[in-house]
């Protein structure tokens with residue numbers, strides 16, 4: 001067996017498994033982001049259905065944001081989620097220790113709840129988390145899509161954990177640039193969260209992620225051929241790629257980074 005698999009107390013021995021690189025993770029981010037933008041856009045088109053069909057979409061947006069007056073446009077809805085000063089303090093977002101990630105409370109509707117229009121409690125786990133339900137027919141594609149959007153978003157944000165572990169590994173390998181193991185461990189041990197956040201962030205990469213989101217939103221909205229019955233308002237709702245940017249800038253990247261920071265701060269015992 002390779003030396004690094006023989007165990008040992010040092011950080012180097014513990015973190016030397018190299019199944020994937022930061023580049024591998026970034027291509028995983030890229031494909032998740034494609035799915036996220038696509039599912040949000042296809043979801044947004046539901047908002048352009050005739051009024052009677054919009055009802056289920058309205059219900060979905062009400063669960064996300066009870067104050068919302070907008071007809072089920074997830075990009076608007078997610079934008080609303082960011083109204084608080086700190087994303088993590090928003091009452092619909094909660095950090096789940098066991099998942100090492102933020103979860104959206106009460107946003108994954110179950111089939112029964114959607115169908116029966118019952119109160120929020122019925123299908124929850126007792127802590128306000130609605131269990132995913134079973135989609136029984138095509139009428140529920142809207143619900144299915146909103147569950148997928150949330151699920152892919154969660155998966156994306158949780159990837160922050162692996163990303164943080166790889167960044168720590170790079171430091172252990174002496175490939176952390178300005179960041180030595182001593183420096184990073186110093187920040188972890190002294191509880192310097194903002195220092196660790198600066199370490200975890202990569203401004204250039206963030207620009208690439210945001211630009212990709214914009215481009216995908218633009219590309220896919222161009223593929224939507226507006227029907228003569230869509231009014232000006234509706235057109236604006238789908239043909240607005242900057243909403244993707246708002247979402248990634250204000251919410252998706254910050255939450256992913258938060259997961260990275262929390263993961264890194266938890267590596268105290270990997271520091272000597």
Ligand SMILES: O=C(O)C(=O)C[C@]1(C(=O)O)C=C[C@@H](O)C=C1
Nearest residue numbers: 163201202205206209253256257
């Ligand atoms: O790619 C990284 O290095 C990440 O940490 C992921 C991510 C993102 O959410 O896409 C988060 C923070 C960084 O500033 C850049 C990008």
